Amino acid sequence: MGFWINLLLFVSGSIVLYFIKQYFNGGICTLKKDISNKIVIITGASGGIGLEIARCLAAMGGTIIFACRDAQKTLEIIEEIKKETENEKLEYIPCDLSKLDSVNQFCLLFKRRFSQVDIIINNAGTMKNRYDISEDGYEMNYAVNHLGHFALTYQLLDLIRRNPRCRVINVSSSSHSKIDEIDIGKLSDEDYFDPYFSYYRTKLCNLLFTKELQRKLEKVGAKVVAVHPGTVRSNLIDEILDDSKFYKLIFYLIYPIYWLFTKDTFQGAQTILYCALEKHERLKEGGYYSDCELNTPSELSENKELAKQLWDDSAVALGFI
Template sequence: MVFFYEFGTNLFGLRRRVTSGRRLDDKVVVITGANTGIGKETAYLLSLRGAKIYIGCRDIKKGETAIQEIKARNPDSNLTLFKLDLSSLKSVRYFANQIKNTEKTVDLLINNAGVMACPPSVSADGYELQLATNHLGHFLLTLHLLPLMKRSKSARIVNVSSCAHLVGQIDLDNINLKHNAYDPFKAYAQSKLCNVLFTRELAKRLPGSNINAYALHPGIIDTEIARHGKPANGFMKRYLVLNAFMGSQTTLYCAVDESLDNESGYYYELIICHLNI
């Protein structure tokens, strides 16, 4: 079902580009995993709107290269790179403290980084790696940055999830999928469902506040996140897979569009409509 949905919307041009002209001058943005793929494209597009952007990524060399590439496209971009390994709770805390020591306010947090369908691995803290990277790290980062976001006039938290959450199940008795329960895609779907439920719970716990939360499916993207799967080519790549620019549009929509100013706790895809979760 998801295959035909993605295929149809791509083939018939139903995916839209963001049309909002909202500026982000003097706004502080924190985005994870912006050294590649849709994260890097999102950082570039936000830089064009005047945002002050903090990028967190695990590989500093790749992060520096990404910043150089963004600056080559937009010499006026304001970018700062800090090391962030989302699979390490110690690293998340250190990254958050760097932001706290540098800025008094955060206006936009984009939890973008992730891994997908990787071989069975365990984080430094003993958690299944996809759960640790895709959810737990972002969960902790968000909680640490909430005090700074509460100082913003209007703040947004954007969680990049996936349509894989539709088949996700959370096994609270075996959340790390031990004892031969691990399957690469099962673990990925579980982590993406956590993203969606986290978004919903944030909205419940921050009613009427200055902070809105959004979850989204960016589409099937031709990026490094699929490094552990079979690469798309031929017909699949032409009609099913999006490039980084189009893949970043739903994230950008949730980050800036004026129509979402009074919405929170919803899940978005195709930047066409929202679905109640």
């Protein structure tokens, strides 16, 4: 009798764990289309979620621009995807989002090469739990996660405005909702830094940027959305664990639980793919998406005054106005 009870408990537990895992894996994008006439920019396309997005969109025929730092790694990946997809329209343009000069050069080279852009996926990100500043003097999370993408998108606004079917997809996170208040003017100050909340603030900035950019494109027709990809097993976790042997040990001990409640990079890419492929008229202007569905962001992310302040401060800091 004990054997059968144990077997029943094992089977029941396995079924429960299976459905828990399926739930946290999230929605799957079932949209497929020919995008051979589309030009797509993806930041951070050489790894993690960005690589999965690039691979999927390349398979649909798109011209994919890899906006990445590491030339050798990116070029090797491009050759790999070309063989997989038989799509030769994959190009690398260097872009280090922590360096304004690099972002400026990316935009210059892109405009020399192309006269249109159809999809911009602001995907790259960092998660620094120690205070560090970029060579331009900004806290590193803020520099990469917000300012770099702001600079890239701002300098492509002329191309975006020419294309009423253009869409900008900003990869944010549900962690933005952990922020109840934010001082835009202090985002790079060392005394305002927090190992976790500084990252969360940049994810709120992604939402505020999304809302304000959509308002500025209101009469154009272009769509701007933000995406929560889910809790993804990506290289961002390595940035947190890199400095601590203790945290690495704890992480490896709890890894089975971590695996159960997180997505792999393919699953994390699904909502971004959904927003890239969904019919233009069905995308919500300034919408916030997760698990391939429209979701509700935090109340603070809807603050128009805060969004305008972030836009104006960013533009002034980067010398655009």
